[in-house]
Amino acid sequence: MYPSHSPDEEKMSPPTTPSQCHLKPTIPTEPLKSSHPTPPPEETPHTVPQGRQTAIAILLILANIVTMLPFGAGMGGGLHIASTLHVTTPSQASWIAASYPLTAGAFVLMSGRLGSIYGHARVLLLGAAWWIVWTLGNGFCNDFISFNVVRAVSGMGGAMVVPNAVAIVGMTFPPGRMRNRCLGLIGAGAPIGGWTGELIFCLVWSNGGVVEFLRGFHDSQFAWIDPVPSEDHAN
Secondary structure, three states, X not given: OOOOOOHHHHHHOOOOOHHHOOOOOOOOOOOOOOOOOOOOHHHOOOOOOHHHHHHHHHHHHHHHHHOOHHHHHHHHHHHHHHXXXXXXXXXXXXXXXXXXXXXXXXXXXXXHHHHHHHOHHHHHHHHHHHHHHHHHHHOOOOOHHHHHHHHHXXXXXXXXXXXXXXXXXXXXXXXXXXXHHHHHHHHHHHHHHHHHHHHHHHHHHHOOOHHHHHHHHHHHHHOOOOOOOOHHHHO
């Protein structure tokens, strides 16, 4: 026979539904993983030794100066370079001075964004290799149009170097005097590199002569603002 239960005992029995049961809290055994990607090891800020920081600062400053040499050489020697390419009109010769900074300034923001995605050191090295290849190819151009096209393409390499060099300085050096000096010297690299490019052009054009050097230096500084004689005065 089955045991009988009284109605009072049925009312006093505890609930057995799953919603009324007390569940024990579960403690995760593994740490939660963040959804944000971690930066590459070379971009971890302030983990570089002092000696390596100095070497990085010197290389970045020199890289910024070197990429501005073609700009100064084109500004100072644009008319002379155009004459060797059978172009004598100053309005057309100005493309030699404008082609390089045109692309170097247009691709700065894009190159900085690519550096933040793929790594500033990688994009900087890619830009340096790009600049070397196209700058060497610029010396083999025998046509005015091809010379300016290759020169403009090489400016894209300079655009990859400048913003990523600034970003590497900001991640390598902690806030302080050393970072401020590096940023200041990188900013001064543009005028220093441009003026040095003009001097190099004058030395190459003068072929070692003092008088030719002084004449070339004068032309490089004032060729774009001196009045060009007309054909009537020339005759």
